[in-house]
Amino acid sequence: MALIRNEVFSCFVFYAVLLLVKMYIIAIITGQVRLRKKAFANPEDALRHGGLQFHREDPYVERCRRAHTNDMENIFPFLFLGAVYSLTGPSITVARLHFLIFFLCRVLHSIAYLFALRAPTRSVSYSLAQIPCFSMAVQILMAVSTYA
Template identity: 40%
Template sequence: MNEVVHWYAVSTVLLFVKMFAISLFQGYHRIGKRTFKTPEDAALVGRQAAAEELPQVQRAANAWRNDLENIPIFLALGVVYVWVEASPILAPWLFLLFTAARYLHTIFYLSALQPWRTVAYGVGIVSLLVMCALIVAALF
């Protein structure tokens, strides 16, 4: 297997695991506190539906939405990066840097740590911009 494809696949799986972990985090807090906003879920544990989500669940939902704004862009750029055979030497570094930045962004978001959340976000964006530049360079 091509090494660039290998690292793209590793990053993709790690990003899936991270996003799945956010879902588990939400479930842990909802089930642990038996607090559900959805009436049928609340009824399942013999409770009334909550007026709003728990703060931890809200934070996780915000982190999830941020992932949905960034991870699909990485996945698309990663495929193009592989197709145009952009820098194979930098690929593992860029793919893993983006992935690490997303992990840290989520940890910092759930922990309410600023400015670290923004720094992690910025590192991920810089990774994407460098990928873009290398893709363009490979095309010309």
């Protein structure tokens, strides 16, 4: 319970849960697009939904799947970095800024991915989301370097 009373850690948990909900939403969208496009990755799913001719790839299903994969590649490391960073005693204002920037950039990244927005929206949002992660990593390393 002491961690929940830590203002920075509670702030991190808030944004972490929002990010995980966003990931679930992207996964649900991917599944719904698969059903709508009748493009199934597994033959047993295709058989259940009309036949083996639907065991195929669809460009938009693949776009949704890549958006979800990209989330996993970026949000999971953020979860580790944010949790450890929260325990290093950062300022709540600075920590909230780190978490908020990452969250907003990941939302924008997903929107840009799903709607195939023109360049450079997706790459800029991806790059901007890396800044707080890099900052947290550096601050964590500085905090623990005396113990290494």
